[in-house]
Amino acid sequence: MKIAEVEVKENYLLKIEGLKKHFALSANIFGKTTKSVKAVDEVNLYVKKGETLGIVGESGCGKSTMGNTILRLIEPTEGKIIFEGRDLLKLSPKEMQKVRRDIQMVFQDPFSSLNPRMRVFDVIAEPLRTHGISKGKELEEMIYGLLETVGLDRSQADRFPHEFSGGQRQRIGIARAIALHPKLIICDEPVSALDVSIQAQVLNLLIKLQKELQLTYIFIGHGIPAVKYISDRIAVMYMGEIVEMASKEKLFSSTKHPYTLGLINAVPVPDPTLRDARERIIIENDIPDQINVKEGCRFYSRCPFGTDKCKTEKPSLIEVEEEHFVACHYPLT
Amino acid sequence: MSEKLLEIKGLSTHFFTENGVVPSVNNVSFDVNKGEIVCVVGESGCGKSVTSLSILQLINKPGRIVNGEILFKGTDLTKLSEREIRKIRGNKISMIFQEPLTSLNPVFTIGNQISETIRLHQNVNKNQAKMKTLEVLKKVGMPNPEKQYYSFPHLLSGGMRQRVMIAMALSCNPELLIADEPTTALDVTIQVQVLRLLRDLSEELQTSIVLITHDLGVVAEMADRVVVMYGGEIVEQNNVFDLFSDPKHPYTKGLLNSTPKIHQLDDSLESIEGNVPTPANMPHGCKFNTRCPFVMNKCREEQPPLIDADNGSEVRCWLHLEKEAVSS
Amino acid sequence: MQVNTKADLPLTRPVALNRSFSGKVKRWTNLLFQSKTGTAGLLIVISVVFIAIFADLIVPHPPAENNLTNMLKPPAWLEGGSWEFILGTDNLGRDILSRILIGTRVSLLVGVFSVVLAGVIGLIVGIIAGFYGGWIDSVLMRFVDSFLAIPSILFILVFLAVFEPSIMVLIIVIGLTNWVTYARVVRGEVLSIKEREYVKASRSIGSKNIKIMKQHILPNILSSFIVISALSVATTIILEASLSFLGLGIQPPDVSWGAMLTDGRNYLATNWWIATFPGIAIVITVLGIIFLGDWLRDVLDPKTQVNAKGGPK
Structure with missing residues (x-):
């Protein structure tokens, strides 16, 4: 079954159908786009309540653009984003404003995601004030509570962001994201910029909060190890498309797409004894030009198993086993 | 025993800022043998990059090497x-940096x-330099070197850069x-x-390669020996397997x-x-x-010394000294 | 080792920061004393403002009073000078010190208010163009470009030919020629700041555009804005002097430093003091404002810390 045919089920919090985002590079004199980058092309996925869906891919694969379109921070070109049964792309700005309470984001760069001229207190208060949740003494107590939830001290509320280390700033960003008790949090590479020992702290904090607050995460990352650690299910993106989506266990133990396998094999293993023992599929070359995308499978130019069919015919994302989707004419066994 | 190419002895590099002295690197000593890959691993601010810059005397003011010797084939750099050091840079010892775009003009x-680099260090004419350049481009797996010879850096992808x-670093056959x-x-598939x-x-x-990294996965893939740094000091040194x-x-x-293990399905992170x-x-x-x-x-009162442990390894921890004392 | 999710305390640097007003004042004064040029700038500006306000009360002689018996007297410390006219007198026997003191008013009024006018227009246009982008940006910036293409001195000459020169007219004409610079600088800053993730974060929270501009964009462009404003006050004082020097600025009996320079021009060889002292007044004031502006930039940046020794980082 093609993924586009999967019906919205009761336990789906979010379903994305045929999402596209094309950035125009040039246009003719009538304003018609002549050249564009297909940053996100026909993405279909679903997120179940209470789970973490990891989205992994290399830089430029469109994973962050996709994350941004969910909150309409970037307006998609076409597609449907169904959140709790409603298509977000059909909502008026006012209705969208309300939905933003339920979906929050945690950003990648802990140094640019906090306004350097606002104190931590005001940073975390911003969502609460914007939605008129509380003020005065009550607001203060809420913010101190949030700070303690993310492992900071209430005495730090008066400080400016630059006085904190990267990991602490990321905690502040998380406190801001959970302030409104959202249902879904989109984590856009939240640990990529952090030191190894701090990454683990932040990942563990996210897991703890998920349990306590019944959160659903979309965790976008380029580091497979971190995505693997936190996710229940993982979608692998390549050049604007999802090439494989499955539960973590299935994705790693019975990998179906050659790109996924190459990606997993490329990660250096922190065990020197496996250095030469591992059999590896190494993907050669670089990601091809994204502007003049050729027809056929997008991975063809780098795929060690490509055939003529792959060159001309584009595979669609198909369910090959229960909840294991892959976009490949010749899935690995 | 293999031949020692580089010996760093008691290197200390400090930065003299307006707000006081910042001791970025303190009493760091390690050797690099011929043909060996030594990984220096640590987190941001541990002094690993300053150590590598110190080797080639690339520390800018207000930083200064305050102590120590860096012996390269017996000469103290x-x-x-x-x-004299300029003759060695890019010739006998080369350096590669993290961001390839800003490192290229x-x-x-x-x-x-x-070819400029080659002509700077070797007595060759323009044509010979070009031949050597093409040769070295081929060696690093550059597809179509004749064409790429005339490309500008911004036209290349990160991996190609x-x-x-x-x-460029290899062009003069550095030791x-x-x-x-x-x-x-870089992305993992390019990495x-x-x-x-x-x-x-x-x-x-x-x-020989001195590889500075924060990624233990890279260390495990590459290193013969590993130097772990923390707070400007070496805290442990050992061969990669041990x-x-x-x-x-x-x-x-x-x-x-705290490093996630990609090769194990059931992982827990501490x-x-x-x-x-x-x-x-x-x-x-400490x-x-x-x-x-x-x-x-004791750890709060006194800085532990670097203690020799078994098999030529070193560790800077009181815990280990106690253990040694008990066992001997 | 156990799973730990708590960041350690206390923070990297124990800095006492206080939300209260007195805390702010304390930080400011601390930062002021750390910077010698800042202190000098502030002292100069305070005295210039003080002089401008109380000029009437402190002038030793009526500044417009002709006194032909005391014509062209040199400063007091030179031969033939007297302590009655400390900085000497001009060709009409008017006391130079008194004229400089009263001239402070015009220079400051024109300098400060034309910058305020230009700044407000430039800030609004720049923020709107930068924040909304698209065709709004294109239209506004093309307008700015065409404005920049007109030589400003020509614009001023035409304007002053139509309207009778007065302080008000000077302020308006200088303000109207200078706002384009602000608009360009502000737009550039906005373009870079609006891409920061905290702006995206605020939008994802559901903040309205006006609020994002007020809370996230404006505070972050303010420090560079203040610095160029301070520099601009300085150049405007010089511009006013030049206009008056050309005879297009302040008309008698009003006094400005520039007009005084004009008066002294013909006497430079024989009676140098007539033009020199107003010139020195301009230099000191302009330097003071520039120093103050630099210091303000540091103070407005929360990253600048009060440290035990040395100036702000």
Whole structure:
């Protein structure tokens, strides 16, 4: 079954159908786009309540653009984003404003995601004030509570962001994201910029909060190890498309797409004894030009198993086993 | 025993800022043998990059090497004049940096930049330099080197740019290559290509490599020996197999435990408490005492020395000294 | 080692920061004393403002009073000078010190208010163009470009030919020629700041555009805005002097430093003091404002810390 045919089920919090985002590079004199980058092309996925869906891919694969379109921070070109049964792309700005309470984001760069001229207190208060949740003494107590939830001290509320280390700033960003008790949090590479020992702290904090607050995460990352650690299910993106989506266990133990396998094999293993023992599929070359995308499978130019069919015919994302989707004419066994 | 190419002895590099002295690197000693890959691993601010810059005397004001010797084939690099060290840079010892785009001059073609380096250090004419450039571009796996010779850096992808950097670094057949986080800015599928290239080159040309990284995965793939740094000091030094199978310093253990393991399905991550200390709040005594789960009173009072442990390894921890005392 | 999710305390640097007003004042004064040029700038500006306000009360002689018996007297410390006219007198026997003191008013009024006018227009246009982008940006910036293409001195000459020169007219004409610079600088800053993740974060929270501009964009462009404003006050004082020097600025009996320079021009060889002292007044005031502006930039940046020794980082 093609993924586009999967019906919205009761336990789906979010379903994305045929999402596209094309950035125009040039246009003719009538304003018609002549050249564009297909940053996100026909993405279909679903997120179940209470789970973490990891989205992994290399830089430029469109994973962050996709994350941004969910909150309409970037307006998609076409597609449907169904959140709790409603298509977000059909909502008026006012209705969208309300939905933003339920979906929050945690950003990648802990140094640019906090306004350097606002104190931590005001940073975390911003969502609460914007939605008129509380003020005065009550607001203060809420913010101190949030700070303690993310492992900071209430005495730090008066400080400016630059006085904190990267990991602490990321905690502040998380406190801001959970302030409104959202249902879904989109984590856009939240640990990529952090030191190894701090990454683990932040990942563990996210897991703890998920349990306590019944959160659903979309965790976008380029580091497979971190995505693997936190996710229940993982979608692998390549050049604007999802090439494989499955539960973590299935994705790693019975990998179906050659790109996924190459990606997993490329990660250096922190065990020197496996250095030469591992059999590896190494993907050669670089990601091809994204502007003049050729027809056929997008991975063809780098795929060690490509055939003529792959060159001309584009595979669609198909369910090959229960909840294991892959976009490949010749899935690995 | 193999021949020692580089010996760093008691290197200390301090920065003299308006707000006081920042001791970025303190009493660091390690050797690099011929054909060996030594990884220096640590988190931001641990002094690993400053150490690598110190080797080539590339420390700018207000920084200064305050102590120590850097012996390259017996010559102390710290004692050389700027003119003498320039002859060694890019020739006998080359360096690769993290960000290949900013390391290349955008207004010259890559062929131009590499052949310039060759002509600077070798007595060859323009044509010979071009031949050598093409040869080295081929060696680093550059597809279609004749065409790429005339490309400008911004037209290349990150991975290709890093190949150009490596080609430039290798153009004069250096005996030592210092690579400062050479793959951090690259995607994993490209990283694996670059790492493999470095290893093959090291085996083929017997080039020694000092690889600076924060990624224990990269260390495990590449290193012969590992130097773990924390707070400007070496906390542990060992060969790569023993370091991963039997880490001695609590920091090394913590780092290993907080690195996700891609090859194991069921993984749990343990984190090291607290934050990486900045020079301004470096604790007294052992630098790791604020984050160490095994901290004792002694650790807060006195800085542990680097202790010789079994098989030529070294560790800077009181815990280990106690153990030694008990067992002997 | 156990799973730990708590960041350690205390923070990297124990800095006492206080939300209260007195805390702010304390930080400011601390930062002021750390910077010698800042202190000098502030002292100069305070005295210039003080002089401008109380000029009437402190002038030793009526500044417009002709006194032909005391014509062209040199400063007091030179031969033939007297302590009655400390900085000497001009060709009409008017006391130079008194004229400089009263001239402070015009220079400051024109300098400060034309910058305020230009700044407000430039800030609004720049923020709107930068924040909304698209066709709004294109239209506004093309307008700015065409404005920049007109030589400003020509614009001023035409304007002053139509309207009778007065302080008000000077302020308006200088303000109207200078706002384009602000608009360009502000737009550039906005373009870079609006891409920061905290702006995206605020939008994802559901903040309205006006609020994002007020809370996230404006505070972050303010420090560079203040610095160029301070520099601009300085150049405007010089511009006013030049206009008056050309005879297009302040008309007698009003006094400005520029007009005084004009008066002294013909006497430079024989009676140098007539033009020199107003010139020195301009230099000191302009330097003071520039120093103050630099210091303000540091103070407005929360990253600048009060440290035990040395100036702000």
